[in-house]
Amino acid sequence: MSTYDHLLSPLDIGPMQVRNRVLVSAHVPGFAEDNKPGEQYVAYHRNYAQNGVGLQITGGTPVHESGLLSVNKDSLWNLNDDIIPGYRALADAVHQEGGRILAQLAHSGGTVLISQPGRESWSASTVRSETTGNISHEMTLGEIQEVIDAHVCAARRVAAGGMDGVEILGAFGFLPQAFLSPLTNRRTDHYGGALENRMRFLMELLEAVKDALGPDFVLGVRLPGDEFEPGGLDLAQMKEICSRVSASGLVDYFNIIAHTNITHLGRARHWSPTPTPHGVFVDLAAAIREVVEVPVFTVGRIVDPAHAEDILARGQADMVGMTRAHICDPEILPKIQGKIKSNVRICAGANVCIASRYAGKPIRCIQNAMLPTPGATLVLARQPKDVAVVGAGPAGLECARIAAERGHRVTVFEATNRAGGQLALWASAPSTKELARVIDWRLDELERLGVSINFNRMMERQDILDLGAAAVVIATGAMDTCRDFAGTAGIRVISPHELLGGLPLTASRALVLNEGRGQAGLAAAEALLHQDVATEIVTSDIAVAADIDPTNRSAWYERLGRKNCLFTAAHIVDSVDTQKVILRNVFDDRLSTREGIDLIVDWPGSQANDALINDWEEHPLEVVSIGDCRAPRTVEVAISEAAAAAKAL
Numbered sequence: 001m002s003t004y005d006h007l008l009s010p011l012d013i014g015p016m017q018v019r020n021r022v023l024v025s026a027h028v029p030g031f032a033e034d035n036k037p038g039e040q041y042v043a044y045h046r047n048y049a050q051n052g053v054g055l056q057i058t059g060g061t062p063v064h065e066s067g068l069l070s071v072n073k074d075s076l077w078n079l080n081d082d083i084i085p086g087y088r089a090l091a092d093a094v095h096q097e098g099g100r101i102l103a104q105l106a107h108s109g110g111t112v113l114i115s116q117p118g119r120e121s122w123s124a125s126t127v128r129s130e131t132t133g134n135i136s137h138e139m140t141l142g143e144i145q146e147v148i149d150a151h152v153c154a155a156r157r158v159a160a161g162g163m164d165g166v167e168i169l170g171a172f173g174f175l176p177q178a179f180l181s182p183l184t185n186r187r188t189d190h191y192g193g194a195l196e197n198r199m200r201f202l203m204e205l206l207e208a209v210k211d212a213l214g215p216d217f218v219l220g221v222r223l224p225g226d227e228f229e230p231g232g233l234d235l236a237q238m239k240e241i242c243s244r245v246s247a248s249g250l251v252d253y254f255n256i257i258a259h260t261n262i263t264h265l266g267r268a269r270h271w272s273p274t275p276t277p278h279g280v281f282v283d284l285a286a287a288i289r290e291v292v293e294v295p296v297f298t299v300g301r302i303v304d305p306a307h308a309e310d311i312l313a314r315g316q317a318d319m320v321g322m323t324r325a326h327i328c329d330p331e332i333l334p335k336i337q338g339k340i341k342s343n344v345r346i347c348a349g350a351n352v353c354i355a356s357r358y359a360g361k362p363i364r365c366i367q368n369a370m371l372p373t374p375g376a377t378l379v380l381a382r383q384p385k386d387v388a389v390v391g392a393g394p395a396g397l398e399c400a401r402i403a404a405e406r407g408h409r410v411t412v413f414e415a416t417n418r419a420g421g422q423l424a425l426w427a428s429a430p431s432t433k434e435l436a437r438v439i440d441w442r443l444d445e446l447e448r449l450g451v452s453i454n455f456n457r458m459m460e461r462q463d464i465l466d467l468g469a470a471a472v473v474i475a476t477g478a479m480d481t482c483r484d485f486a487g488t489a490g491i492r493v494i495s496p497h498e499l500l501g502g503l504p505l506t507a508s509r510a511l512v513l514n515e516g517r518g519q520a521g522l523a524a525a526e527a528l529l530h531q532d533v534a535t536e537i538v539t540s541d542i543a544v545a546a547d548i549d550p551t552n553r554s555a556w557y558e559r560l561g562r563k564n565c566l567f568t569a570a571h572i573v574d575s576v577d578t579q580k581v582i583l584r585n586v587f588d589d590r591l592s593t594r595e596g597i598d599l600i601v602d603w604p605g606s607q608a609n610d611a612l613i614n615d616w617e618e619h620p621l622e623v624v625s626i627g628d629c630r631a632p633r634t635v636e637v638a639i640s641e642a643a644a645a646a647k648a649l
Contacts, residue, residue, distance in 0.1 A: 004336055006312035007305060011054070011319060013295055014218045014252030016164055018054040018100050018319075021312055022333060025255065025299055025321040026104040026167065026222070028059030028075045030362030035077035037086035040374075042093045047374035048326060049099030052333035055319065056099060058090075060106035060169050063154035064147050066122035066137075067107030067175060068114055072360055078105065078154040087161020095162075102218060103158040104167040105151055105209075109175035110136025110184070111261040122147070124178040124201070125186040131267045131550075144191065147175065148205050152212045165218025165252075166209060172270065173260035176202045177224060180241060183232040184262060199241060206250040220297075221245065222255040225284025229263060235284060239291045246292035253319075255297040256285040268554035274349030274434040276301055276555070279311060286316035297321060303328070303347040305336050327353050328367050330374070343444050348437040352636050355549030366636045367438055369398070369643035378647065381406045385470035387649060388413065390459050390612065393421025395627030395638035396475030397442035402646035404449040408471075412446070412453040419443060419453060421477045422520070422606065422628075423635055425500040429523035430530050431559055438635065461612060471622040471649055474613050475642065478606035478628035485600070487576040493600045496524035507599035509534045511581060513573065516605030517547045518634070522556050524601045529563035536566035536594065540586050543569045576600075606632045622649070 008020045031041040037058075048056055061076040061083075062068045069075060076083065087103065094101040110123030113134040122143060123136035139147070155166050170176030178184040179201040185192050191200050202221075210219050223242065227233040233241075242254055258281050259266035272280060278301045285298035299321030302308050308320040326332060329345035336344065350366040357363060365371050384407040389400045392414035404410045418424060420439040427436040446453065457463075464472055480495040494503060496512075500523060510533050514521030521537065522545060528535045537544050537560075544567040545553045557567075574584035574591060581594045606628065613625035624645045627638035 004305060004309050007309045007320070008337075011295060013055075013220070014165070015216055016100060016218050019098060020052065020054040020333070021319045022052070022054045022308070023297055023299075023319045023321040023323075024048050024053050024056045024326050025297070025323045026057040026059050026169070027323055027363075028069070028357060030074040030357060032074050032076050034073050035075065036083050037076065037090045040372075041086075042089050044374045045090060045101060046093040046097060047330050049094040049097035049101075050375065051330050052337075053099055053326065056094060056101045057167050058101070058103045060104050060174075061154070062107060063105050064107055064150040065119055066143075066147070067109060068119070068121075069106060069108050069112055070360070071114065071116065074362060078103070078157055081157060084157050084161045087158060087163050091162035091164070100164045102165045102167050102220065103163050104169050104222070105154050105158075106169040107147060107151075107175035109173060109178040110134060111173045123175065124184055124191065127178075127184045127186075127262065129261070130263045131261060138187070141189070144201060148208050151205055152208050155209045155212045159213055159217055165220070166213060167220045167222055167255065168205065168209065170202060170221050170223045171257050173262045173266070176205065176221075177233075177260065181227060181233050181260065183227065183229055183260065195237070195240065199244065202245070203248065203250070206245070206248070210250050218252045219250065220253040220255060221251050222257065224258050224260065225256045225281060225288055226258050227260050227266065228258060228269070229260060229266060232260065235287055238284075239287060242288045243291040246294060251294060253295040253297060254288055254292060255299070255321075256288050257281055257299055258284055264550075265554055265558070268551045271351065271354045271551045272301060273351040273354075273552050273555055275431045276349070278302060278304070278307055282311055282316050289315075289317060295319060299323070301349060303349070305332055305344065324349075324353060327363065327365050327371065330368075341448075343441060343448070345441050346437050348434050350435060350438075350635075351549060351551050354551050358549045358551075364636055364640075367441070367639065369640040378402065378405055381408055381649065384408050385649070386468070387411070387471045387473065388464065388467050388469040389473045389475060390464065391415075391421070391475035391477055391627075391629070392419040392453055392455075393475060393477045393627065393638070394423050394438060394442070394635050395477070395642040396473065397439065397446065398639045398642035399473050399475060399626060399646045400451050401442055401445050401449065402643055403473075403649055404446070404451050406646065406649070408649060410451045411467075411469075412451060413457040413459050414453055414455050415458040415476075417455050422497065425497050426519055426523050428500050429526050431526060432519065432523055459612070464612070465619060469621065471624075473645060474623065474625040474629055475627050476609040476612060476629040478632040479609050481604060481607050482602040483604055485573060485576045487578070488600070490578045491576060491581075491597055491600055493602055496520040496601055496603050499524045499527055499601055505599065507533050509596050510536070510599040510601060511594060511597055512537045512601045512603065514539045514544060514603050516603040517541075519548065519552070519556075521601070521603040522560070524603065525560060525565055526563070528599075528601070529560065529565055533599070534564075536568060538568045538571050538573075538583060540572045541569060608632060624648075
């Protein structure tokens, strides 16, 4: 077992020392109140500090109205002195727990579409964002100075609020990167052209903020190690830029990531989901570390503390960002130190947290149902009881786990020969195997807690009554279903679950009818493509996977596209004739034909397995139903309902 000597060692960052090398990097949880740190926001960061995190950074905080990150009220704004009391409350909470916290100052630099009267987004040049369609206003010399002055005022508010310092957000295509990059800087004055000119804005900004903060506060900068875009910043250029910044003595650390929000793939890849390799940006940080004289932070799917320890031991970075890892499990540090008797819950890369923010909602986690109530603890049951959980999908496993943690005597009954429900099937697809972590962690915890799972036990109503349990949780999930298509003789019709469950088949050309949304149809298509079956995904939606967040959708498009998958949106099946399928456009009724089809994978969505959820009133036992047996939804919703039910038993 790793001793985590490097991960748990202190680090000097400018005038500040942090107690270990674990970083919860800048992100927007969506817990702010009226654009200021409120009670929930403060509790969120206090919880990380209480669990031993070395350094925390607030999410990107706009300093000027021309660079807002959104117009919602659930993120921080540093536009006036109203934020100072919130900073004080936040700093006090983190410091009381032995932690350190910085404020990330940001200007979105044309990457965000504001589109409000009196507000336009400013950037280095007039550039159109692929991701938002925003066309930025090219800043005048006076406006450049205005934004630098706004950063200075914001930095002074950070200091007045007792925070430990500032991180300048120079990544994601935001304003400093917009000036640095040839992709977005087309100026012909002394802020454009040669590298020295393109660096001018960043250097003037850092110098002004450093002067405003003084020697007692940390100043760091977050930069891309590579934009990975043709004609953009590459690693060689970024090494030169970072070397020059380091030589100036203006910054106390570099926080290295990659890509730009200006492009579709760039925005998706810096928040990359599974199956992106763990530590995807570590090599960039290691390369930057070779040419600078201050600590270098690394990020990018570092979810296992053993991996973080290895990065530090190899000298690839000085501090390791484990942000999504801590969203999933805030207790990583006390667990690896033996202070909490539980296994670390490893982030599976589902990106529910990112999807929540894309939707303008507070972050949620596929695994951590307690995320909205940071620091809340389980209360032991006053009267432990015998609890039967029917169904070993994600909801049933989570409910059993929490009920057992509270002291109840829990037994689980599962109709099939394996745990995990539909999620276990999705996790069998080539690129989503990491989702099995959601299941495996809960199985490990149930074993630790002494909870038994009885497989191949199809429970009827009388079977449940015969158990004599005081409480019963119905978590029977949902069933797959296929539609009937007239004329399908010669074409096999199966569900994604049958395919992913290992149903033997022989096919050469398949249609996947992806009406049920989610990732089941996509996972089925990938499984077919890996069997060299020519595959086309058809949906009546405006786009294939339109319901999925851009990070996952872009990744699916990329993976499936590389296997020559075809995507057809806004179509449904009109008719089937032997091996010919006629598709109809849902908007204009145009017809198109697909010849030689010998397999249809039909995903109209699942159907609640609800036979057991009602009609218990006449029996003297507590019965609750959770998850998809009530209505098919998401894994995150099922686990959240399970947690609520278990805490109420």
